[in-house]
Amino acid sequence: MSNLSAPTSVSTPVVVPVSRAVMWLVGTAIVAFALYYFIGVDQGAYSIFGKDMHIHEFVHDARHFLGFPCH
Amino acid sequence: MERKLILRGALAGAAAGLIAFVFARIFAEPQIQAAIDYESGRDAAQHELDHAAGLPVEHAGHEIFSRTLQANLGAGAGIVLFGVAMGALFAVAYAICLGRVGKLRPRNLAMLVALAGFLGVYFVPFLKYPANPPSIGHEDTIHDRGNLYLAMVACSIVLLIGAVLLGKRLQPRFGNWNATLLAIAAYVAIIGVLMAVLPSVGQLAANVEEFGRHATETPLPLTDEKGTIVYPGFDADRLYAFRLYSVGAQVLLWGALGLIFGPLAERLLQPRKANTEHPEPVHNA
Numbered sequence: 001m002s003n004l005s006a007p008t009s010v011s012t013p014v015v016v017p018v019s020r021a022v023m024w025l026v027g028t029a030i031v032a033f034a035l036y037y038f039i040g041v042d043q044g045a046y047s048i049f050g051k052d053m054h055i056h057e058f059v060h061d062a063r064h065f066l067g068f069p070c071h
Numbered sequence: 072m073e074r075k076l077i078l079r080g081a082l083a084g085a086a087a088g089l090i091a092f093v094f095a096r097i098f099a100e101p102q103i104q105a106a107i108d109y110e111s112g113r114d115a116a117q118h119e120l121d122h123a124a125g126l127p128v129e130h131a132g133h134e135i136f137s138r139t140l141q142a143n144l145g146a147g148a149g150i151v152l153f154g155v156a157m158g159a160l161f162a163v164a165y166a167i168c169l170g171r172v173g174k175l176r177p178r179n180l181a182m183l184v185a186l187a188g189f190l191g192v193y194f195v196p197f198l199k200y201p202a203n204p205p206s207i208g209h210e211d212t213i214h215d216r217g218n219l220y221l222a223m224v225a226c227s228i229v230l231l232i233g234a235v236l237l238g239k240r241l242q243p244r245f246g247n248w249n250a251t252l253l254a255i256a257a258y259v260a261i262i263g264v265l266m267a268v269l270p271s272v273g274q275l276a277a278n279v280e281e282f283g284r285h286a287t288e289t290p291l292p293l294t295d296e297k298g299t300i301v302y303p304g305f306d307a308d309r310l311y312a313f314r315l316y317s318v319g320a321q322v323l324l325w326g327a328l329g330l331i332f333g334p335l336a337e338r339l340l341q342p343r344k345a346n347t348e349h350p351e352p353v354h355n356a
Binding site: 013014015016018021024025028029031032033035036039040041044045046053054057058059060061062063064065066067068069070071 | 072073074076077095099100103134135136140141142144145146147148149150152153155156157159160162163166167169170171193196197200201202203204205208209210213214216217218219220221272313316317320321340
């Protein structure tokens with residue numbers, strides 16, 4: 001903890017100007033949320049492929065570990 | 072630069088997911104199997120009761136994937152891909168924070184973002200809606216439970232971002248330490264109110280109607296019409312072990328993500344590994 005709060009001599013400059021990187025940042029966030037949705041939620045609370053249960057059954061155990069509500 | 076960071080985040084996330092999966096495979100998987108066995112036994116007992124009472128008996132649907140496949144390939148793919156998704160999201164948050172959250176070394180920032188991810192995505196929602204093994208959770212309520220859980224995740228992430236912004240605003244007036252404490256206090260207060268207001272899963276209308284008033288959906292003992300227990304309730308110790316391992320897997324995932332990403336980012340941001348000579352630091356408010 002002391003390491004975290006100790007003042008450092010170097011301050012990190014702004015590396016990624018959001019205005020230029022916005023497409024990449026937003027795109028990545030959307031893909032990440034889509035992945036999160038398919039691993040944790042689809043064919044449970046919601047289902048975009050109708051009554052199919054393949055994704056749900058395949059990642060079933062991961063859903064339980066990762067804390068998502070499951071049947 | 073942002074592409075390099077995102078790529079490193081996704082890779083670090085995959086590695087962290089793999090570590091978390093190995094842990095979960097060893098510790099949590101036996102608990103899942105035991106919970107499934109409990110559920111099967113309970114269903115069989117319920118069938119006996121229904122049969123004796125002359126009620127129609129439901130038959131369970133066939134399995135799509137075998138248990139072996141689910142426990143190894145399915146769980147592995149699920150956790151590794153979850154790691155990739157969280158790693159990518161982590162990198163986006165990291166890229167935005169770089170240079171905007173005060174004097175932090177790249178490595179320390181990585182650990183703080185990982186801590187925020189652990190709290191926001193998993194642990195704070197877990198406090199209200201904890202992870203459950205199979206056999207806990209009624210089919211009829213999955214829609215409501217899913218919505219409540221996702222609402223909790225969304226609120227905890229948004230409020231965490233809000234807390235960071237609040238801390239930054241308070242910092243000039245109160246100093247680093249006090250501003251941080253105030254921001255944490257505000258976060259805890261608001262999330263606490265939210266947790267108090269949102270219903271517990273046992274209080275959902277469908278559950279109250281069918282099982283009466285209980286806090287959770289954890290199965291109670293099964294009784295016949297005379298009130299004799301014919302099948303026990305869910306083992307409390309097993310539930311505790313499962314939840315402990317679930318938290319353990321997430322601590323490992325986010326911890327490994329921060330620890331792997333930190334040095335990668337530091338090498339990317341300070342290629343000459345120099346603490347003294349630095350490409351002119353840009354001071355940002």
